[in-house]
Amino acid sequence: MEALSQRGILDVNAVPQAQAVIGSRKAQWAGRLMSGLAILFLAFDALGKVLRLPPFIQGTTELGYTVSAVFGLGLVQSLCVALYVVPRTSVLGAILLTGWFGGAIATHVRVGSPLFSHTLFPVYVALPVWGGLSLRNARLRALISMRVRE
Numbered sequence: 001m002e003a004l005s006q007r008g009i010l011d012v013n014a015v016p017q018a019q020a021v022i023g024s025r026k027a028q029w030a031g032r033l034m035s036g037l038a039i040l041f042l043a044f045d046a047l048g049k050v051l052r053l054p055p056f057i058q059g060t061t062e063l064g065y066t067v068s069a070v071f072g073l074g075l076v077q078s079l080c081v082a083l084y085v086v087p088r089t090s091v092l093g094a095i096l097l098t099g100w101f102g103g104a105i106a107t108h109v110r111v112g113s114p115l116f117s118h119t120l121f122p123v124y125v126a127l128p129v130w131g132g133l134s135l136r137n138a139r140l141r142a143l144i145s146m147r148v149r150e
């Protein structure tokens with residue numbers, strides 16, 4: 001990637017000043033709101049697992065996991081959410097949460113859950129995770145867009 005950047009093909013650090021300023025306040029707040037909603041949901045889910053609350057144990061065991069796995073799953077999810085919350089590690093947190101969502105999708109496919117209400121639900125949560133992060137982080141937007149200069 002460094003070679004591409006040196007040749008001027010891809011420069012993730014070169015975010016045009018006008019692009020960063022236009023709508024930045026609105027984009028920041030929209031991103032915070034989107035991320036906040038995702039964080040609240042994921043933190044609630046993780047806390048329920050860590051505290052081993054009966055509805056969370058029942059839901060997790062119905063998906064084929066053992067009761068003893070619920071606490072560990074809650075810890076891993078909590079770590080991913082904590083990394084996402086901290087601005088310096090938010091991209092890493094989003095990447096790890098994407099892996100978490102992939103595991104959730106695979107679990108629902110394995111047990112034969114309904115497609116739109118259960119199997120794709122992690123995708124519905126991933127959208128505000130990544131959407132909120134991209135609205136808050138101009139460098140991430142520049143990296144994802146991967147504009148090619150001629």
